[in-house]
Amino acid sequence: MPAMKFEEVLGFNPKxxxxxxxxxxxxxxxxxxxxxxxxxINIVEKLDVKIIQYxxxxxxxxxxxxxxxxxxxxxxxxxxxxxxxxxxxxCDGMHLGQEDLEKIHENKxxxxxxxxxxxxxxxxxxxTHNEYEILEANGLDIDMIGLGAYRNTSTKDISNILGDKIxxxxxxxxxxxxxxxxxxxxxxxxxxxxxxVGSDLYE
Numbered sequence: 601m602p603a604m605k606f607e608e609v610l611g612f613n614p615k616x617x618x619x620x621x622x623x624x625x626x627x628x629x630x631x632x633x634x635x636x637x638x639x640x641i642n643i644v645e646k647l648d649v650k651i652i653q654y655x656x657x658x659x660x661x662x663x664x665x666x667x668x669x670x671x672x673x674x675x676x677x678x679x680x681x682x683x684x685x686x687x688x689x690x691c692d693g694m695h696l697g698q699e700d701l702e703k704i705h706e707n708k709x710x711x712x713x714x715x716x717x718x719x720x721x722x723x724x725x726x727x728t729h730n731e732y733e734i735l736e737a738n739g740l741d742i743d744m745i746g747l748g749a750y751r752n753t754s755t756k757d758i759s760n761i762l763g764d765k766i767x768x769x770x771x772x773x774x775x776x777x778x779x780x781x782x783x784x785x786x787x788x789x790x791x792x793x794x795x796x797v798g799s800d801l802y803e
Contacts, residue, residue: 605723605743606743606744606776609678609692610650614744614776614793615775615776615793617793618790618791618792618793619788619789619792619793619795620648620650620651620794620795621647621649621650621785621794621797622649622651622652622653622778622795622796622797623644623649623653623796623797623801624652624655624780624796624797624798625637625640625653625654625655625671626656627654627655627656627657627658627659627667628657629798631658633802635802637667637670637671640801641670641671641674641675643802644675644677644801645674645675647801649675650678650794651678651680651794652671652675652678652679652680653680653681653682653695653725653796654667654668654671654680654681654691655683656682661686661687664687665690668681668687668690668691669690671691672690672691678692678723680692680693680694680725681693681694682694682695682696683696683700685718685719688718688719688722692723693719693722693724693725694719694725695724695727695746696724696725696726696727697727698727698728698729698733708740709739712724712740712741713741716741723743723744724741724743724744725742725743725745725746725778726740726744727745727746727747727748727780728746728773729747729748729762730760730769731772734747734769734772734773735772737773737775738772738773738774742775743775743776744775744776744793744794745773745775745776745778746778746780746796747766747769747773747777747778747780747792748766748779748780748781748783748796749761749762749780749781750763750766750779750780750781750783750787751763751783752781752782753781753782753798753799761781762781766779766789766792767789767790767791767792770790770792770793771791776793776794777791777792777793777794778792778794779792779794779795779796780796781796783795783796783797783800784797784800785797785801785803
């Protein structure tokens with residue numbers, strides 16, 4: 601089962617845990633807030649962060665590799681890259697969206713198999729937004745789902761706000777659920793295994 605990998609690394613089964621902290625390091629957001637990667641590291645090392653996702657739409661790959669290596673050196677957490685399969689060798693896995701998966705192959709089961717040939721047994725997360733995508737994800741060889749958006753967020757153009765429906769949707773997943781989108785540090789979301797916190801880390 602995919603959760604066993606989580607148990608080995610984290611020391612607990614995340615499906616039996618609630619609201620663990622998953623930090624989103626969006627490099628463009630850091631720059632807008634006049635924060636450096638070192639500032640991000642200093643902030644999260646004081647918190648009980650279990651997973652970090654690094655998202656960077658503006659830097660060249662060689663710069664991103666240096667950033668990933670620095671995070672891995674400084675922080676003992678699961679580190680995921682957003683979207684870029686070519687950067688998976690420098691971290692512990694990746695997270696991708698529905699559209700990114702469909703670009704690999706229109707058949708999602710086959711797309712995941714193709715990805716697995718490249719990333720092997722590293723962690724793999726997939727964004728979901730509704731009942732259909734969650735049920736579909738239950739049958740895929742992935743380790744976690746991102747589910748959102750919980751609230752509106754300034755870092756993405758969001759048209760699908762789940763709000764109070766989020767807890768009902770969390771219960772539909774057989775694999776760990778990472779709630780994303782406007783999540784705040786003090787949110788307690790029923791049935792969410794991880795809270796993905798971005799901008800609120802710096803507030």
